[in-house]
Each structure stands twice: as structure tokens, then as C-alpha cells.
Amino acid sequence: MAWNLSADKPIYSQLVEIIQIQIISGRYKAGDRLPSVRELAAEASVNPNTMQKALAELERNALIITQRTSGRIVTEDTELIQKTQSDLANEYIRNFFHTMKELGYSAEEIVSLVKEMAEKE
């Protein structure tokens, strides 16, 4: 099953985010070896060069480490993984607030709506 990519954003930045989520959610755990570029590209149904670019970006952020002998592994720095998680969460919340404000809600109203929803869940 190809990865779910949206049409209006660069493909490589979406791949970066999906792999970050796969690491945060534990599909690939700290210290795990990642599949090859080609395997990941085939799984996602994207161009191998684009996948390569996404992995290079994750390496720059140190979430992924390239080892000479065993390919790419997920960092063993669990603090970094937690930080990635909270960075992503903050970004989603910022986007959510932005959308809700466009709908005409104030910050307080948004918070109380979220609370209501959380109680129903």
C-alpha cells in the first residue's frame, strides 16, 4: 500500500514527516535498522532519489545514522526521538489553531471545544 501523500506539498518533506512518525510510534525503534532506500521507495511508491533526499534530511537532524557496515539505523538517543515527537505535536497544534481562528474562534473558545471533545472520547 503506497503511503498517503498529499498533492500540494513537496513529496520529500512529507516522506520526512511519515518516517518521523514511524520512528515516534515505534514501527522503527531506537537502534533498529531501516530498510534500503529502494525498499522504502517501493513501499511508498515514490522516486528513489526523493526517498534518498528525505533520508538525508533525517540524517542531518541526527534522527537517522548511517553506519558504514550495517546501513541506516534509527538513533539510540531517545531524548531526540521525544523531542521530535513534541516538535511535531506543536506543529499540528499550531496548524489546528490557525485553521480554527480562520473559522472565527478565539483561543479560549478553541480550548473549551477541545476539552468538550476530549471528555466525549
Add this chain to the structure above:
Amino acid sequence: MEALAEIRGLTKVYGNTLAVNNLNLVIPRGRIIGLLGPNGSGKTTLIKMINGLLTPTAGQILINGFAPGPETKARIAYLPERTYLQSGMKVSDLVDFFRDFYADFNRDKAFTMLSALNIPFTAQLKTLSKGTKEKVQLILVMSRDADLFILDEPIAGVDPAARDYILKTIITNYNENASILLSTHLISDIENILDEVIFIREGQVLTHMPVDQIREQYGQSVDAYFRGVFAC
């Protein structure tokens, strides 16, 4: 590394019609490139000249440093718009036919792909459906170990599941010295597997850009961008 193909000042005139107009293009290695343009923009004429099937009115084409001829035909795997295979031949005979024709043909690869798509080896081509015929031709072309794959409308007639398989085949067969030039109207289906796109209009290159650059710069998919640029 040198470019795979270099095209300079390429022009083709049919009678009073200017099909390709002083076109310049460099095709790098290791890329999957979409060749996009409205009907009659000169895509197929360009492709036929690269394949040595049409003679340019003016200009130059170099592939691996050679002008179109036996040296380049040995290194280009070409899927034309229309079939040229004998419809009375069996699938397995076609595989052997290709093996005899092309030194870089990989017979095992062809049979692996035919099996994966459940295509009967012993069936005559004419007994197969339109979509299955297209799959057979594409498999034959993709089973070569060529430098340049030129696919003219390769996925138009096949079902979505086979399309996915074909795209996966293109991704996994990808090698860093070879490039794939893919002409199609079905952009949204394939844009995730493209490195870059070439837009052609009135026989000239309008845009030649990486897919992600179009998405970054214009905030829309290549498909949406294409519809905007070529809006009627």
C-alpha cells in the same frame, strides 16, 4: 558524469507544420523524467527522433555521445504508442524474439514479471485483452538493461493494480546510470515517482524542473500546475 542525452537546436518540419521548434534539452543519468504536453505539442515527434525513426530537419541529438543509429538503438529501450509486435506470436516466442534482438535483454526478468501479472506464456498475443497486450509490451521493454528507457504512454490502458505493479517495477529496476523518459497524460498517477518533468508546448521546452521544486514554488501538484499552464 556526462549527460545521457543532449539535444541542441532540434527542429522538425512536416510540410507547413513546425512540429519541433529549435528544442534544447539535456537528459541526465539516474532520473525518472515525465514528458508532458498537450496533444500535438511534439512529444511523439521528439521521441521518434531520439529513437532514430524520424530524421530531424535541423539540430543535433547525442546519446552517450552518439547520433541516433545502431549504437544508440542498442542502448535505448523504446515502448511506442502503438504495437509493432506480430499478433500471431505467443508470449514466450516474443520473449525469445526480444532476446535474439537485444544483447541486454534479461529473459528471467521478463518471465518473473509475466508470472507476477498472471500472463499466460503460451497465449498468442491476439487472444489477450488490450490492457494485457500493453502489459506484455511494457514487460519486454523493461526487461532490457538499457541506458535510456523511453515509454510513450505506458500506463494508459492498464488497470490500477497493474499500474501500481508497473510503477513499482520501474522504481525497483531503477539504476543510477540509466534514465526513464515517460510521456503521459495521467500525471497525477505517476508524479510521485518522477524526479523531474519536462513540459513541451508548440515544439519547445516550456519548463524543465524537479517535481518538488514545482510543488514548493507553486504550492500545487504537477498535475494542477499542468492544468493551469495548459488551460484551454
